[in-house]
Amino acid sequence: MTEKDVISLCPKAFQPFWRRSPIVFIGYIIAILYFLFCLHYFDFTLGKIFSGLSNMKPILVAMFTWSDFFNWNFNSIFTGLAQTLGMAFLGTFLASLVCIPISFLASRQIFKLGLIRFLIKRFLDIIRGVDILIWAIIYVRAFGLGPFAGLLSIFTVDVGTLGKLFSEATDNADTRQIEGMQSTGASKISVIRYGLIPQIFPIFISQSLYFFESNTRSAVILGVVGAGGIGLQLTERMKAQYWDQTLFIIILILIMVAIIDSVSRSIRKKIIDG
Amino acid sequence: MNDSLLKKHLNLYSEQLKSRRLWNILIFTIFVLSFFISSSIIDFNLSKIIEGFPRLGDYIVKILPNIDYNLIFENSKTEGSIKYWYFNFKKYAALLYETFNMAILSTLMGFIFALLLSFLSAKNITPNIYSYHLVKRFLEFLRGVPEIIFAILFVWALGVGPLAGIIAITIHTTGALGKLFSEVHENADLKTCEAIRSHGGNWASEMRYGIIPKVLPNIISYALLRFEINIRASTVIGFVGAGGIGQELYLVINFNYYEEVSAIILLIVLTVITIDILSGRIRQKVIGEMGD
Numbered sequence: 262m263t264e265k266d267v268i269s270l271c272p273k274a275f276q277p278f279w280r281r282s283p284i285v286f287i288g289y290i291i292a293i294l295y296f297l298f299c300l301h302y303f304d305f306t307l308g309k310i311f312s313g314l315s316n317m318k319p320i321l322v323a324m325f326t327w328s329d330f331f332n333w334n335f336n337s338i339f340t341g342l343a344q345t346l347g348m349a350f351l352g353t354f355l356a357s358l359v360c361i362p363i364s365f366l367a368s369r370q371i372f373k374l375g376l377i378r379f380l381i382k383r384f385l386d387i388i389r390g391v392d393i394l395i396w397a398i399i400y401v402r403a404f405g406l407g408p409f410a411g412l413l414s415i416f417t418v419d420v421g422t423l424g425k426l427f428s429e430a431t432d433n434a435d436t437r438q439i440e441g442m443q444s445t446g447a448s449k450i451s452v453i454r455y456g457l458i459p460q461i462f463p464i465f466i467s468q469s470l471y472f473f474e475s476n477t478r479s480a481v482i483l484g485v486v487g488a489g490g491i492g493l494q495l496t497e498r499m500k501a502q503y504w505d506q507t508l509f510i511i512i513l514i515l516i517m518v519a520i521i522d523s524v525s526r527s528i529r530k531k532i533i534d535g
Numbered sequence: 536m537n538d539s540l541l542k543k544h545l546n547l548y549s550e551q552l553k554s555r556r557l558w559n560i561l562i563f564t565i566f567v568l569s570f571f572i573s574s575s576i577i578d579f580n581l582s583k584i585i586e587g588f589p590r591l592g593d594y595i596v597k598i599l600p601n602i603d604y605n606l607i608f609e610n611s612k613t614e615g616s617i618k619y620w621y622f623n624f625k626k627y628a629a630l631l632y633e634t635f636n637m638a639i640l641s642t643l644m645g646f647i648f649a650l651l652l653s654f655l656s657a658k659n660i661t662p663n664i665y666s667y668h669l670v671k672r673f674l675e676f677l678r679g680v681p682e683i684i685f686a687i688l689f690v691w692a693l694g695v696g697p698l699a700g701i702i703a704i705t706i707h708t709t710g711a712l713g714k715l716f717s718e719v720h721e722n723a724d725l726k727t728c729e730a731i732r733s734h735g736g737n738w739a740s741e742m743r744y745g746i747i748p749k750v751l752p753n754i755i756s757y758a759l760l761r762f763e764i765n766i767r768a769s770t771v772i773g774f775v776g777a778g779g780i781g782q783e784l785y786l787v788i789n790f791n792y793y794e795e796v797s798a799i800i801l802l803i804v805l806t807v808i809t810i811d812i813l814s815g816r817i818r819q820k821v822i823g824e825m826g827d
Binding site: 292295296299300302303304305309310313314316317320340343344346347348350351354386387390391392394395398399400402403404405407408409411412478481482485486489495496499511514515518519 | 566569570572573574576577578579583587588590591593594595633636637639640643676679680681683684687688689691692693697698701702767770771774775784785788800803804807808
């Protein structure tokens with residue numbers, strides 16, 4: 262077979278890229294042009310980045326010189342870590358409790374009224390649409406600085422997300438088990454208790470655990486707007502330019518998140534496997 | 536069924552029930568204990584809630600616009616119209632556009648860095664095992680530190696403005712996408728790579744012609760998903776002075792320009808929802824068209 266024969270077998274594959282799939286090609290061109298435009302729009306030049314990085318140099322040096330390690334205020338640091346964990350745990354826990362009845366109301370299996378389902382779902386959408394940090398500022402305004410505002414913002418966002426996930430899990434439950442219960446003449450409560458809950462409960466628990474995991478991460482940043490926890494300690498130290506303690510706290514956060522991740526992952530695996 | 540067999544099964548059942556009950560009680564106690572410990576740590580009590588909720592209600596009532604339905608379409612001088620509420624709309628639109636561009640730029644840059652690093656951190660195609668571990672740990676660090684912490688650092692170094700936010704989000708995106716991309720690579724079929732190697736192709740051409748065509752739909756859909764996340768991130772990263780509409784929102788909240796707060800939050804929510812829907816559509820299309 263000569264080269265020509267091969268090409269004649271599948272001529273399209275050997276055409277230049279811009280003739281083979283012109284739409285994708287135009288897409289690439291637009292993406293590159295817009296990328297260049299954005300660089301121009303933000304005045305994003307390498308010179309600026311390098312001058313910024315040279316400003317970073319003293320900060321980095323200060324981060325790695327831990328001179329008075331034994332005089333640091335470890336008490337406040339570890340209280341901050343405990344607060345972060347407490348915020349994440351309580352927020353997720355309370356939100357999961359609230360979401361169980363919400364998910365029943367928002368699910369097709371139990372509740373036949375479409376209008377209420379629709380309203381609840383849109384309400385959850387709106388809650389989820391507002392970022393957790395925005396909730397945190399609003400709660401800080403109302404309840405004052407501290408971890409309590411953080412707890413409430415985690416709770417709020419989790420109601421939005423877990424409510425949606427729980428109601429989807431309830432929707433996807435197997436109807437045969439429920440029908441079986443109904444055919445024996447069981448009451449509505451016992452249909453839910455024995456027909457539905459055994460199916461959805463493991464999913465609820467594993468999703469709550471997963472959100473506890475991700476909420477420990479969110480709880481870290483809530484301190485930036487004053488909602489307590491380790492983030493507050495971190496931003497205070499950054500404002501005071503204690504860069505060595507900043508690095509120490511960042512390392513602690515990374516360790517904490519890694520531990521929570523691995524513990525919760527192994528528990529979730531156990532629950533799903535039964 | 537004879538009696539002894541029934542008895543045996545009943546015994547077995549009650550034993551199982553007992554052990555399950557024991558477990559349930561244990562788990563329940565752990566939960567209750569951690570509930571009380573956490574509440575005492577973060578000072579969570581009913582009186583605080585009862586005290587705070589009226590204030591929260593007051594605040595929400597204050598930030599909600601004062602709209603009069605008879606005057607709704609009047610000009611910006613009349614109190615009660617939408618134009619009065621959004622008298623600063625041009626500024627918001629410009630800031631939203633800036634936020635959008637921040638998300639685009641940081642997603643694209645993060646995408647490029649992540650793609651380059653992901654080949655090194657995928658176990659099946661990495662050129663050597665040291666670069667695999669090194670890059671993997673590096674990516675873990677990049678995504679482990681929250682972007683807003685990076686943003687505070689870069690605001691120190693580069694000054695207040697969107698540049699700090701872009702770099703912070705780019706760093707986080709590199710970490711997150713790098714991990715996802717290398718997982719996609721690890722699931723890719725390596726037969727094409729072998730064919731290329733057998734024809735004398737080097738590592739780079741193996742990646743270019745053996746891996747990329749196969750993983751491209753997944754990668755693009757992950758990048759779009761990240762773009763949605765980055766839109767959210769860039770709306771709030773301004774809280775620490777790193778540009779975008781968040782900076783204006785923080786200012787407005789701190790200066791108590793009540794009605795502007797709700798105006799900006801509404802705009803942010805609408806933008807986020809619109810982009811989520813659009814990008815979800817595109818993602819489905821990408822997976823559908825290029826997936827086979």
